[in-house]
Every structure is written in structure tokens, then in C-alpha cells.
Amino acid sequence: MAYSDKVMDHYENPRNVGNFDKEDSHVGTGMVGAPACGDVMRLQIKVSDDGVIEDACFKTYGCGSAIASSSLVTEWVKGKTLEEASTIKNSDIAEELALPPVKIHCSVLAEDAIRSAINDLKSKKEKVKEEH
Amino acid sequence: MSDPLQQNYFELYGCPQQFSVDSQLLAQRYLELQQQYHPDRFVTASEEQKRLSLQWTARVNDAFQTLKQPLLRASYLLTLLGYPLDAADTAMDGDFLLQQMELRERLENIAAEADPLQALDEIRLRLQQDEEALFQRLEQRFAEGSAHSLRQAGEDVKQMKFLQRLREEVNEREEQLLG
Numbered sequence: 001m002a003y004s005d006k007v008m009d010h011y012e013n014p015r016n017v018g019n020f021d022k023e024d025s026h027v028g029t030g031m032v033g034a035p036a037c038g039d040v041m042r043l044q045i046k047v048s049d050d051g052v053i054e055d056a057c058f059k060t061y062g063c064g065s066a067i068a069s070s071s072l073v074t075e076w077v078k079g080k081t082l083e084e085a086s087t088i089k090n091s092d093i094a095e096e097l098a099l100p101p102v103k104i105h106c107s108v109l110a111e112d113a114i115r116s117a118i119n120d121l122k123s124k125k126e127k128v129k130e131e132h
Numbered sequence: 133m134s135d136p137l138q139q140n141y142f143e144l145y146g147c148p149q150q151f152s153v154d155s156q157l158l159a160q161r162y163l164e165l166q167q168q169y170h171p172d173r174f175v176t177a178s179e180e181q182k183r184l185s186l187q188w189t190a191r192v193n194d195a196f197q198t199l200k201q202p203l204l205r206a207s208y209l210l211t212l213l214g215y216p217l218d219a220a221d222t223a224m225d226g227d228f229l230l231q232q233m234e235l236r237e238r239l240e241n242i243a244a245e246a247d248p249l250q251a252l253d254e255i256r257l258r259l260q261q262d263e264e265a266l267f268q269r270l271e272q273r274f275a276e277g278s279a280h281s282l283r284q285a286g287e288d289v290k291q292m293k294f295l296q297r298l299r300e301e302v303n304e305r306e307e308q309l310l311g
Contacts, residue, residue, distance in 0.1 A: 031229040035290035036219040038297025040232050061236040105220065112222040 003064050004098035010068035015075050018057040020044045025128065028121025030113040036105055039066045043113035045077060045085070047121055053077045053085055058113070065103040069093050069110035082118050136169065136188045140212060141195035151202075151209060151274035158199055165192045203296060206270055206289045215282045217289060224290060232294050235259075239298075239305055252306050259299050266292050 003011065019042070020027045030043045039062030046055040056074040060067045072093060077085040093099075093107035134143075142149040145161045167173075169188035174181050198204045207217055235255060245251045266288050273285040 031226060031233065032222040033224045033229050033232065033290075033294060034219075034222055035217065035224075035293050038294045040229060040236060040294070042233055059233070059237075061233070061240075108220060109222055116223075 006097050007064055007068040010071040011064040014067055014071040016057045017059060019059060020046055020057060025124055028117040030117030030120060032109055032112045032116055034105055034109050039109060041070050041109050041113045043070055043117050045117050051082050053080050065099055065106035066109055068097050069106045072096060073110045073114055077114060085114060086118050088114055136191050141199055144195050145199060151206060151271055153199055162196045202267060203292050210286055213282055215286055217286050228291055235298060239301060242305060248309055252302055256302055259295055263295050
């Protein structure tokens with residue numbers, strides 16, 4: 001199957017591959033997996049005290065579309081507030097990357113990953129509040 | 133003779149509808165069914181019978197492939213029992229995903245290890261242990277059969293897919309290292 005130019009670009013030059021310290025209170029970690037194909041994705045965000053995403057990174061073990069979807073999302077969320085980032089839809093990702101229907105689940109995975117990272121950060125903050 | 137197209141795979145093979153199957157019985161029934169429905173036996177039959185015999189043979193084959201592989205069998209059984217897998221569900225046990233991530237990271241950097249082939253064997257052994265544990269858990273859950281157990285069985289099947297995928301990647305990596 002032929003990948004679109006944008007998928008190839010992200011696949012060959014993935015942006016923001018890496019990891020942040022999971023224990024850092026400013027870091028939210030999203031970890032998701034696609035049972036349909038066995039892809040695993042980790043997406044992390046570093047968030048300032050006023051709720052702006054300053055940095056993001058990912059590591060994905062999966063196909064080109066899954067790598068491109070997560071790479072794109074790390075670019076998109078930078079500079080956004082948590083609320084803005086949570087409105088990113090898998091359809092936006094799929095459209096930007098021109099994903100074919102059989103690869104839509106890769107964009108769903110990336111959307112779920114950013115959600116999961118945001119939730120992780122929120123639950124961390126609530127824990128901190130409870131402890132005080 | 134009941135119509136194979138109306139029977140589920142377990143019924144077709146005369147196996148109890150459960151996760152454990154007798155693989156010897158399965159193979160034996162496969163041969164019997166193949167003979168019984170083989171298109172050669174319908175050479176002089178009507179066109180409709182010929183067409184049906186092709187469909188029967190295909191069904192006998194599909195059923196065999198599904199019943200003999202634990203992962204496919206478990207998915208199929210869950211569907212029959214009314215708990216089909218939701219392949220779009222990406223939320224999984226966090227610890228499991230973390231382990232999967234770590235194993236894949238190790239595999240990715242395996243060439244840098246002192247003894248890469250030894251390291252591959254370690255991953256493979258670990259996978260085998262995980263698969264055996266999952267397998268036993270699945271047997272218990274299906275035997276138990278409550279709604280809760282069957283939902284948990286769905287999670288087990290999903291995890292098994294990740295293990296299977298990783299095993300394929302380990303094999304590919306080994307070929308690269310040896311090649």
C-alpha cells in the first residue's frame with residue numbers, strides 16, 4: 001500500500017521521538033495499544049503551571065501510519081492548552097495525513113494517546129491536591 | 133445430515149463449545165469432514181449441489197483454522213457467547229503496555245547488547261512464559277463463564293495479540309542478526 005507524502009515525511013523524519021521523566025509532576029504520560037494490530041504508542045507532554053503544553057514527545061512501535069500520527073500530534077499539541085489539545089480529533093489527523101480507511105485506527109490510537117496523557121497529568125495534579 | 137453452513141464451528145466439528153479442544157480429535161474430524169464434503173464426491177450431482185459442496189469445504193477449512201489456533205478460537209468463542217472483542221478499544225492495562233514498551237525498546241537496541249542472540253532468547257523465553265500464563269488464565273475464565281470472566285477473557289485475548297506480534301518481531305530481528 002502506498003503511503004502519502006506526509007506519512008512518509010513523518011515516518012522518515014519523525015519529530016520529537018524520545019521520553020520525559022514519568023515521575024515529573026509536570027509530565028503527563030499516555031500509553032495506548034491497538035489490539036487490532038499490536039501497535040504500542042507512548043505519548044508524553046510537559047505542561048507549565050498555567051496549563052500550557054511546552055513540549056511533547058512520543059515513541060511508537062507500529063506501522064508507518066501509527067508513527068506518523070503520533071509524530072504529527074506531538075507537533076500539534078505544542079503551545080496548546082490542555083483544553084485545546086483535548087479537542088484534537090482523529091479525523092483531523094487522518095485528514096492531514098491522508099490516511100486510507102484501513103489505517104484510520106492509527107489516528108484513533110494517537111487521539112487516545114493524547115487523551116490518556118492529559119488524563120494522567122490531571123490525575124497527578126489531583127493527587128497532589130489531596131496530599132496538601 | 134445437518135447443514136454445515138447453519139452450524140457454528142464447534143457444532144460442525146462435534147467439539148464441546150469451550151476453550152479447550154482435543155487437537156487430535158480436531159485433526160481427525162477435519163479429515164472426515166473434508167472427505168465428506170469434497171467436491172470430487174459431487175461430480176455427478178446437480179449444479180447447486182456442486183456449488184454447495186464448495187461452500188461446505190470452505191467452511192470446514194475456516195472452522196479448522198479458527199479452532200486450532202488458541203487466539204482465533206478464543207475470539208470466536210467470545211463472539212458466540214455474546215462478548216465480541218472491541219478492536220477499536222485502545223485502553224489497556226497500563227502495566228501490561230509498559231512491559232510491552234520495554235520489551236520492544238530492548239528488541240530495538242538489541243544489537244548493542246553484549247550477546248544479542250542470547251538477549252533474543254531471553255525475550256523469547258519471557259514471551260513464552262507470558263503466553264502460557266495467559267493461556268491458563270483464559271482456560272479458567274472460559275470455564276468460569278460469568279459475564280465478568282468473559283469480559284476479562286476479552287482483555288486476555290487482546291494481550292495475546294500483542295505477544296504474538298512481538299514474537300513475530302523477535303523472529304524478524306533474529307533473521308536480521310543472522311543474515
